[in-house]
Amino acid sequence: MGVLFDELDKEMKRRRLSTVLVVGESTLGNPELAYVAGTAITRGGIFIKRRGQEPLLVVSNIDIGNAKRGRVRKVRTCSDYGFEKLVARHGRERGYVLLIDAILRSVRGGGRLSMYGHNELSRFLFVTDALRKLGYKVIGEGDSSLIESLRETKDPLEISRVRSVGARASRVVNAILDTLRDCKMSSGKLKWKRRTLTVGMVKSKINLMLAEQDLMAPEGTIFAVGRCSADPHEVGHSSSPVRAGTPIVFDLFPVGPDRYWFDLTRTLVVGKAKPLVKRMFETVLEVQLHSLDSIRENLPAREVMNSACDLFERRGFKTVRDMLRGDGQAAKVGFIHSLGHGVGLTIGEKPYLSLLSDDRIRRNQIMTVEPGLYDPRVGGVRIEDTVLVAGRGITNLTPLDKELEI
Amino acid sequence: MGVLFDELDKEMKRRRLSTVLVVGESTLGNPELAYVAGTAITRGGIFIKRRGQEPLLVVSNIDIGNAKRGRVRKVRTCSDYGFEKLVARHGRERGYVLLIDAILRSVRGGGRLSMYGHNELSRFLFVTDALRKLGYKVIGEGDSSLIESLRETKDPLEISRVRSVGARASRVVNAILDTLRDCKMSSGKLKWKRRTLTVGMVKSKINLMLAEQDLMAPEGTIFAVGRCSADPHEVGHSSSPVRAGTPIVFDLFPVGPDRYWFDLTRTLVVGKAKPLVKRMFETVLEVQLHSLDSIRENLPAREVMNSACDLFERRGFKTVRDMLRGDGQAAKVGFIHSLGHGVGLTIGEKPYLSLLSDDRIRRNQIMTVEPGLYDPRVGGVRIEDTVLVAGRGITNLTPLDKELEI
Numbered sequence: 102m103g104v105l106f107d108e109l110d111k112e113m114k115r116r117r118l119s120t121v122l123v124v125g126e127s128t129l130g131n132p133e134l135a136y137v138a139g140t141a142i143t144r145g146g147i148f149i150k151r152r153g154q155e156p157l158l159v160v161s162n163i164d165i166g167n168a169k170r171g172r173v174r175k176v177r178t179c180s181d182y183g184f185e186k187l188v189a190r191h192g193r194e195r196g197y198v199l200l201i202d203a204i205l206r207s208v209r210g211g212g213r214l215s216m217y218g219h220n221e222l223s224r225f226l227f228v229t230d231a232l233r234k235l236g237y238k239v240i241g242e243g244d245s246s247l248i249e250s251l252r253e254t255k256d257p258l259e260i261s262r263v264r265s266v267g268a269r270a271s272r273v274v275n276a277i278l279d280t281l282r283d284c285k286m287s288s289g290k291l292k293w294k295r296r297t298l299t300v301g302m303v304k305s306k307i308n309l310m311l312a313e314q315d316l317m318a319p320e321g322t323i324f325a326v327g328r329c330s331a332d333p334h335e336v337g338h339s340s341s342p343v344r345a346g347t348p349i350v351f352d353l354f355p356v357g358p359d360r361y362w363f364d365l366t367r368t369l370v371v372g373k374a375k376p377l378v379k380r381m382f383e384t385v386l387e388v389q390l391h392s393l394d395s396i397r398e399n400l401p402a403r404e405v406m407n408s409a410c411d412l413f414e415r416r417g418f419k420t421v422r423d424m425l426r427g428d429g430q431a432a433k434v435g436f437i438h439s440l441g442h443g444v445g446l447t448i449g450e451k452p453y454l455s456l457l458s459d460d461r462i463r464r465n466q467i468m469t470v471e472p473g474l475y476d477p478r479v480g481g482v483r484i485e486d487t488v489l490v491a492g493r494g495i496t497n498l499t500p501l502d503k504e505l506e507i
Numbered sequence: 508m509g510v511l512f513d514e515l516d517k518e519m520k521r522r523r524l525s526t527v528l529v530v531g532e533s534t535l536g537n538p539e540l541a542y543v544a545g546t547a548i549t550r551g552g553i554f555i556k557r558r559g560q561e562p563l564l565v566v567s568n569i570d571i572g573n574a575k576r577g578r579v580r581k582v583r584t585c586s587d588y589g590f591e592k593l594v595a596r597h598g599r600e601r602g603y604v605l606l607i608d609a610i611l612r613s614v615r616g617g618g619r620l621s622m623y624g625h626n627e628l629s630r631f632l633f634v635t636d637a638l639r640k641l642g643y644k645v646i647g648e649g650d651s652s653l654i655e656s657l658r659e660t661k662d663p664l665e666i667s668r669v670r671s672v673g674a675r676a677s678r679v680v681n682a683i684l685d686t687l688r689d690c691k692m693s694s695g696k697l698k699w700k701r702r703t704l705t706v707g708m709v710k711s712k713i714n715l716m717l718a719e720q721d722l723m724a725p726e727g728t729i730f731a732v733g734r735c736s737a738d739p740h741e742v743g744h745s746s747s748p749v750r751a752g753t754p755i756v757f758d759l760f761p762v763g764p765d766r767y768w769f770d771l772t773r774t775l776v777v778g779k780a781k782p783l784v785k786r787m788f789e790t791v792l793e794v795q796l797h798s799l800d801s802i803r804e805n806l807p808a809r810e811v812m813n814s815a816c817d818l819f820e821r822r823g824f825k826t827v828r829d830m831l832r833g834d835g836q837a838a839k840v841g842f843i844h845s846l847g848h849g850v851g852l853t854i855g856e857k858p859y860l861s862l863l864s865d866d867r868i869r870r871n872q873i874m875t876v877e878p879g880l881y882d883p884r885v886g887g888v889r890i891e892d893t894v895l896v897a898g899r900g901i902t903n904l905t906p907l908d909k910e911l912e913i
Contacts, residue, residue, distance in 0.1 A: 130536035163844070217629045219536065220625065222622050222631050223621055223622060223623045223652045224650075225632075226645065240632075241630070241631070241635070243630060243634075244630075246627065247629075315711070315714070319723060332572065334569050424591075449532075457594050
């Protein structure tokens with residue numbers, strides 16, 4: 102059946118599930134369906150697997166070619182189950198419920214049944230309620246759903262896809278740094294071809310270079326200059342000039358044509374950095390290297406986070422732990438976010454390197470390690486690599502230097 | 508409260524809903540949350556509205572700035588409801604349920620309650636089951652959910668955003684056509700700078716030009732050359748040469764930074780087209796102009812589709828109606844898809860111009876009109892504009908010529 106479906110079987114057994122459905126109107130924005138189908142399906146489909154049996158994928162006529170390029174061998178069309186007639190007789194929504202019912206009956210699916218996929222909640226609550234009325238035992242899984250848990254470790258093809266996005270994204274970062282180095286300076290602002298370089302101009306360049314590398318950044322790019330970089334999610338104001346002597350947080354999170362993501366951040370100062378910014382940078386770098394070193398198979402993910410907080414606190418900085426202890430200031434100053442998160446078909450998934458995480462470090466996970474320090478008086482510093490958990494320790498997938506001043 | 512929230516109130520009354528929740532982990536890939544929030548919220552949030560009251564938006568600390576740029580005036584953070592402590596005490600999932608419960612109690616929400624947003628089904632089935640156990644009457648809406656129905660017509664800002672994407676996308680199409688015109692020819696293949704022009708090279712150019720226009724195409728672009736264009740969803744093989752004398756279906760569906768989409772298709776032949784392709788093109792163009800003319804407020808959307816099928820059939824071509832009548836060949840030859848679909852925060856939404864649609868044409872809808880003819884022997888022809896339903900008839904948002912031979 103293939104490694105993935107064998108693992109799926111094991112997990113189904115562990116969770117006492119008889120039947121698994123993964124559904125959706127498209128694989129775009131639906132990582133669960135993209136994952137089990139192993140291919141892009143424009144109009145989506147219905148993946149169904151009974152425990153111990155080959156899975157089946159049902160798609161619209163138009164997607165049969167796409168579906169067959171994926172990892173499911175048994176592909177059928179909705180028309181095979183009389184979908185058009187069901188919709189004509191019962192309307193779109195009821196027709197869809199009866200289609201699922203017909204597919205379930207064809208594979209004798211039933212028992213404890215779970216359904217996955219990113220879908221419109223209200224519509225699918227209607228669908229699951231209707232399936233329950235038909236007698237199906239539809240189970241909702243909370244934290245660490247079956248598919249989420251399978252997606253947590255990556256197979257060699259997934260790893261090579263993430264690695265390739267990382268190599269290309271790093272080229273874009275280096276080219277942008279070269280552009281900044283090539284700029285002339287005039288009263289603290291960077292000049293490019295005699296014009297004041299703005300954040301908007303830099304972002305246009307980034308998007309062009311991403312396109313040249315066959316990447317794109319559908320969630321945007323953070324290029325936050327100066328004090329506004331103290332807000333970790335501030336993306337940067339298009340009209341702001343790029344200034345020297347102040348931190349620039351450059352966080353790039355592009356996706357490749359195979360829909361795998363990458364996430365990296367560099368912080369830089371054009372010219373001379375202020376002493377406080379330098380000290381923040383050195384501490385963040387120290388914590389990052391320490392964290393990269395401390396990642397080991399079987400370690401609880403929150404220990405990596407706690408160990409990073411320990412070091413920050415030893416160096417005299419506040420962390421999110423202070424916030425949890427009731428220190429309101431720690432919501433805005435210090436290390437105010439989590440240490441990292443998984444990367445794959447989404448830009449934020451398990452494992453989470455956070456204080457409340459129940460995840461465990463496992464071989465072939467891919468995750469970010471991104472400590473940061475923020476101070477509204479001067480701005481922010483963050484250094485982020487995306488890394489793979491290998492045999493012992495990690496393999497860094499981010500071939501980029503870490504230097505503050507350029 | 509603003510026009511949108513007034514309309515929301517009216518719809519809540521009509522649907523006998525007391526409380527509406529729109530939830531999600533991010534506004535990306537979550538058009539429902541993006542719509543009610545009116546802004547991008549990285550970590551998502553919880554939108555809640557009791558009938559007759561101002562809505563409330565609850566986000567993470569980090570997103571408070573983003574949230575306040577949107578259309579909801581009352582913004583709070585999850586911490587205001589003790590979220591961190593709830594998660595520490597009860598775990599991520601149960602903590603989230605108790606957060607929703609706390610927010611609901613704070614606005615005295617309850618009664619018939621519906622929940623919207625694109626979210627992972629299994630996880631949110633757990634959440635809605637848990638809310639039901641707490642006594643909430645959570646209702647799933649099937650076809651034409653409340654938010655879907657509000658999103659069906661566009662306000663002036665939305666219209667201007669779609670229009671702007673259309674103008675820029677049209678520039679990209681024209682530039683690509685110019686490139687094709689500038690190519691030399693050698694044994695039926697196009698040459699560009701002495702190299703054989705491939706579909707992959709054209710797509711790279713398209714992505715670069717899109718980036719120059721501050722657009723991107725996260726779902727890809729269709730550039731299908733020759734007989735493979737007979738499959739409406741064939742995106743084109745990167746290594747295929749661009750050939751003369753055979754149809755090229757060029758379907759571009761980019762999105763702008765404000766997350767509004769556009770959809771347009773042109774079919775072209777470099778050099779001379781075969782008589783059958785010419786006749787297909789002339790018929791598709793005739794049907795498209797006829798359909799654009801026939802769109803009127805209050806018309807059932809399926810009538811526009813039926814009228815297009817009538818004309819195709821009068822001209823001797825098969826349509827999807829033949830397929831529904833049991834003609835298997837009509838699944839692959841003729842007019843084998845629907846006439847159009849709405850465009851906005853997604854690339855496929857209401858109204859649907861299809862045979863089984865229950866939608867009605869209304870002023871300020873934006874939709875595609877995209878008849879096509881397909882024949883595996885020669886390829887496909889499709890012409891697609893995105894148009895706005897205006898006072899009487901439509902305003903075409905696609906400033907592009909419709910010529911077959913270039």
